[in-house]
Amino acid sequence: xxxxxxxxxxxxxxxxxxxxxxxxxxxxxxxxxxxxxxxxxxxxxxxxxxxxxxxxxxxxxxxxxxxxxxxxxxxxxxxxxxxxxxxxxxxxxxxxxxxxxxxxxxxxxxxxxxxxxxxxxxxxxxxxxxxxxxxxxxxxxxxxxxxxxxxxxxxxxxxxxxxxxxxxxxx
Numbered sequence: 001x002x003x004x005x006x007x008x009x010x011x012x013x014x015x016x017x018x019x020x021x022x023x024x025x026x027x028x029x030x031x032x033x034x035x036x037x038x039x040x041x042x043x044x045x046x047x048x049x050x051x052x053x054x055x056x057x058x059x060x061x062x063x064x065x066x067x068x069x070x071x072x073x074x075x076x077x078x079x080x081x082x083x084x085x086x087x088x089x090x091x092x093x094x095x096x097x098x099x100x101x102x103x104x105x106x107x108x109x110x111x112x113x114x115x116x117x118x119x120x121x122x123x124x125x126x127x128x129x130x131x132x133x134x135x136x137x138x139x140x141x142x143x144x145x146x147x148x149x150x151x152x153x154x155x156x157x158x159x160x161x162x163x164x165x166x167x168x169x170x171x
């Protein structure tokens with residue numbers, strides 16, 4: 001359960017010392033461990049519900065990333081606020097382990113969707129801005145790793161929430 005989180009933090013700390021090929025191999029390993037970590041959903045939910053959830057999530061993610069990529073509005077001020085929201089969300093999930101309040105579960109779900117929607121747009125814009133800045137400087141080594149680093153960035157927060165959901169039954 002904690003393996004993906006450990007890998008992502010270690011990977012983030014070491015990516016600047018890795019070659020692009022090594023970074024890609026580590027990222028593929030991370031993706032495999034993450035897949036194993038969430039594979040239990042196939043035992044609990046039907047294939048139809050998993051497919052529906054996947055497609056709704058994929059469309060929402062694509063739309064939010066497109067918004068973050070194309071908007072002229074500067075989203076950089078939202079980053080700290082949204083990360084504090086994620087921390088608050090995790091605290092609320094842990095607290096709700098004890099009372100198991102359906103109303104609190106519903107509120108956590110709604111607030112979580114809003115926070116992660118904004119984080120997706122924010123991270124996409126930040127990745128784009130960083131790429132443009134490094135491309136202008138001609139930083140070829142960074143550019144070779146940029147796709148991996150972007151995927152890692154978009155997946156980091158999701159890992160924390162996935163762990164919290166596994167620890168908080170009923171979430």
